[in-house]
Amino acid sequence: MSTPNDAPPRIGVDEWVARSGERRDRGSGPSAAIVRALERVGWWQRLAVIAAIVALFPLLTSSDYAVRVGVNTLLLATLALGLNVVVGWTGLLDLGYVAFYGFGAYGFALLSSNQLGSSGIHLPSLLAIVIVVVAAALLGLLLGLPSRRLQGDYLAIVTLFFGQIFVETVTNVAPKVTGGPNGVVGIDPLNFFGLEVTTTRGYFYVLLIVTVVIMGALHLIDSSRTGRGWRAVREDPLAAALMTIPVNKVKLLAFSVGAAVAALAGTIFAAFQAGAYPTDFDTPFLILVYAGVILGGSGSIAGAVLGATVVSVTLELLRNPSQAATLFYGLILLTLVVRVRPWRKLGAVLAALVAFGFAVHAVIGAISASAVAGHPRSGGWVGDALGSWVVVPADPKGPGNIAFVVLILGLVALVQLKGTARTVLLVPLLYLAAFVWETRLVAEASITRQILLGAILIVMMNARPQGLLGSKRVEVL
């Protein structure tokens, strides 16, 4: 036919098209230049450099609080690394993951405290950690086995159940052993060959080493037969089976590795806070680990660590009302800048928003002085700047609650609308959001943190569906 027989196959003229996504991802400009520069450096060198920089962190700050945040961040990063194997690489929806974290913590607690026996058990830390981690890996296998094919919904339910059972068990079943709701206290600090780790900085370095070692190990696995098997099974279990990959065994292994990593993090966590309490291993915490993995880009080792870092640091910032406010308004502004195009429309919306606020404040102030008597709850410069823009009644609770409901209904309406109507509705809704924030949300710190984290995730997923460091999914047509 049209191709001469002796010429090599000339397929792939569409390569340019196929690679256009990649080109778009890289783009140009300084950030792309940094990405390209990083790509030239090997993976291990990058890991070493970043680890060295992170290792400097405790030396640069004198605040124990900051290092403590660092420890929590590294714990979350380790957990995200383990979950990434299960969810990111193998595609198993494990909703009981945090229970393995708890299992590690309680396991270590029982082996390193006065809890069991007349004078307690006080194993050397390394021994206790090995016992607990191996037990967790076996428990992972055991839990995976009855889930036979370890498929989507079935596995999700079994693991969710397991997560609940774990919390129930340590809280109610044998309070003498696990301490019931009060947990286990008085856990020995980590000790390695007679050396006790007692400072926050010490735990930071232990965790840094653990994180780096796990990252290295996972990187090796990723490029090994096992890693390829995991990803093949996630992608197409049937095709994987046709390649003689033992699909169920491969899934079980991933599940078990995840359990072991989580348990390892749990042992260090228990030693660090010298206690293990049931509430540390509840579902909200599971969501945080998932948030880290997804935010960082499911399937990427560095992404899991980066995602966990962003989640952990963001949550910490949200503890302080004025920082939370900066984040809240910053997020709204960022969303507007990204989503509202062209620039003229964006300018019009912002100008209308400012004018709308002052107008509402003036009108309501003229009608009733008490309706504007309150002060924005956001402290700092944000609160000051909003003083005569957003209305805050003397008693904000009632109006705030009503406004919250209206805001949610308004958001639902906003999604349905199109064109000009949408833009017009956007202005009062944004104002309403500020109102709800200043009257209610900022005062309800714990709920607000969850809502904001969710919002950040949604915004992020819109801007970059593959996560911070994830690679775009390739679809075969």
Add this chain to the structure above:
Amino acid sequence: MRNGDRAASDAILLRLEEITTHYGPIRILEQVSIEVGEGELVCLLGGNASGKSTTLKTILGLVRPTSGRVLLRGEDVTNRQVSYRVGRGMAIVPENRRVFAPLTVLENLELGAYLRHGEDLREEFERVYTLFPRLHERGDQLAGTLSGGEQQMLAMGRALMSRPRLLLMDEPSMGLSPALVEQNFEIIAQIHATGVGILVVEQNANMALSIADRGYVLQTGQVVLANRSSELLASDELKKAYLGR
């Protein structure tokens, strides 16, 4: 039913004995008997929904027949798992290729040799790269970003990595341009020339018969014709059975 003139001395790689397969209550295959000899290239022809893929699935063990036997080099594997059968020297190029899209070309090939862990695969890589130089150039490219023709090559290369004695192919020319289809058949002939037994499912009867030793024609789950390719091509039975319907 005639099986054509295959030299009786040839060992039989694959033998389906009066296979009947159901999906639920619906009978899809009825008394299908097929043989592939060592190093033979056999094509399985038939129109849409005539049961060609079901035949391959029965051979692989993805569906179990309600009666009949599947023999692999004389061994009854009717009740064996997929992995066992594939481990006995069978490999498949599945319908629609099913390459692992987010993995690189090299990783896809390595997965094809999953069972041959720890062995020296240089020879296999060389073989595959000689057949498909393109795969060599594209080692680090993600499989999902390959063109359709390249994905077909990858699926074939991946199957060859396990060094199969019997290669099953389900409509390897589906979705390819006419020029690529011709190339594809040339490559199948080349693979055949290296001594691999091949059972290729096709709708494109003339093209398939031009390279095959023998052919079977399926019609609504029954083998209605079985003969040497040259005779199938020469007779007008084929047209009646398959094209005319």
